[in-house]
Amino acid sequence: MAVYTDVSDLALRDFLADYGLGKLLAYKGIAEGVENSNYLLHVEAGFFILTLYEKRVNADDLPFFLGLMEHLSARGLVCPQPVKTREGSLFKPLAGRPAAIVTFLEGVSTRAPLVAHCAALGTALAELHRAGTDFPLERANSLSISGWPPLLMQARDRADSVEPGLAAFLAAELAALEELWPRNLPRGVIHADLFPDNVLFLGDKVSGLIDFYFACTDFLAYDLAVCLNAWCFEPDFSYNVTKGKALIDAYQRARPLTPLEIIALPILARGAALRFTLTRLVDWLNVPPGALVKPKDPREYVRRLRFHQQATSPGDLGLAF
Numbered sequence: 001m002a003v004y005t006d007v008s009d010l011a012l013r014d015f016l017a018d019y020g021l022g023k024l025l026a027y028k029g030i031a032e033g034v035e036n037s038n039y040l041l042h043v044e045a046g047f048f049i050l051t052l053y054e055k056r057v058n059a060d061d062l063p064f065f066l067g068l069m070e071h072l073s074a075r076g077l078v079c080p081q082p083v084k085t086r087e088g089s090l091f092k093p094l095a096g097r098p099a100a101i102v103t104f105l106e107g108v109s110t111r112a113p114l115v116a117h118c119a120a121l122g123t124a125l126a127e128l129h130r131a132g133t134d135f136p137l138e139r140a141n142s143l144s145i146s147g148w149p150p151l152l153m154q155a156r157d158r159a160d161s162v163e164p165g166l167a168a169f170l171a172a173e174l175a176a177l178e179e180l181w182p183r184n185l186p187r188g189v190i191h192a193d194l195f196p197d198n199v200l201f202l203g204d205k206v207s208g209l210i211d212f213y214f215a216c217t218d219f220l221a222y223d224l225a226v227c228l229n230a231w232c233f234e235p236d237f238s239y240n241v242t243k244g245k246a247l248i249d250a251y252q253r254a255r256p257l258t259p260l261e262i263i264a265l266p267i268l269a270r271g272a273a274l275r276f277t278l279t280r281l282v283d284w285l286n287v288p289p290g291a292l293v294k295p296k297d298p299r300e301y302v303r304r305l306r307f308h309q310q311a312t313s314p315g316d317l318g319l320a321f
């Protein structure tokens with residue numbers, strides 16, 4: 001359960017006094033998620049999500065994240081809408097953390113995506129990229145290639161306790177990717193963490209995208225690479241090329257990839273696998289005492305990384321070219 005920061009009902013009532021949402025009727029911590037503390041709020045105005053931003057979220061980035069959700073909602077993408085205080089603020093402190101209230105979205109995330117889910121995701125991802133084109137703010141991706149060496153430094157000494165030889169393997173991967181990483185691909189707003197737990201469905205249809213707290217300005221095709229890793233591997237770590245093809249084809253129907261993006265996709269997928277290996281490894285080795293959280297297993301991403309070392313052609317991912 002991801003609740004790092006406990007919120008007393010007294011503090012919450014005081015916080016809510018600045019919003020026009022009526023009285024607090026009930027609230028409870030939400031079991032899913034690993035990054036921030038989330039509560040489901042039931043107030044007189046209905047149901048909302050209260051998020052307290054934890055270590056990876058810098059308060060200076062909140063205007064980008066919350067402004068992006070407003071921008072995308074205004075363009076018809078279903079994502080949480082931030083609720084402003086009576087004075088017009090998008091966030092304010094609660095229990096020592098910056099905190100915001102956003103609208104609650106209906107739908108259920110899937111733990112075992114089917115081909116139809118992957119196709120629906122591909123369409124939603126391309127729509128997100130298109131809706132983000134005129135968003136005026138920029139935010140560098142702090143977890144792209146220049147952000148990986150500091151993560152490896154934090155984990156290097158204890159990485160081999162997770163899997164023998166892991167520190168050397170990751171150092172070699174980092175060096176290889178620094179050589180191979182593309183420089184000039186189409187850029188724009190990306191979600192950067194569109195895993196199955198961040199996509200809500202009603203049946204086969206996407207009913208909402210959530211958790212924009214890694215969103216940034218980066219290669220659009222990197223977002224597709226993150227999704228291929230998160231949605232198209234089976235529990236035995238084999239890559240399901242049918243799911244990959246469904247995701248890519250649906251994406252391309254709404255936003256065709258350029259030839260350079262097609263060539264770069266295997267490297268982007270390898271880099272995306274390294275990014276999540278490193279953040280998971282750091283979190284695995286540093287669970288805060290008392291936190292109600294189940295860290296995610298970095299070895300799931302080491303397996304993907306090994307796949308991408310071998311799968312060097314776009315066709316290996318399901319891309320017809």
Ligand SMILES: Nc1ncnc2c1ncn2[C@@H]1O[C@H](COP(=O)(O)OP(=O)(O)OP(=O)(O)O)[C@@H](O)[C@H]1O
Nearest residue numbers: 030032033034035036038049080103104105210211
């Ligand atoms: N706007 C929303 N509407 C409905 N449910 C939501 C909403 N925002 C969050 N949730 C619920 O809260 C859970 C955790 O939210 P979120 O994914 O934003 O947390 P996180 O800690 O940032 O997670 P992650 O580990 O994916 O980074 C979600 O899986 C979902 O069940």
Ligand SMILES: N[C@@H](CCO)C(=O)O
Nearest residue numbers: 035193195276280296
């Ligand atoms: N989606 C991430 C966790 C949130 O950053 C992961 O599965 O490692």
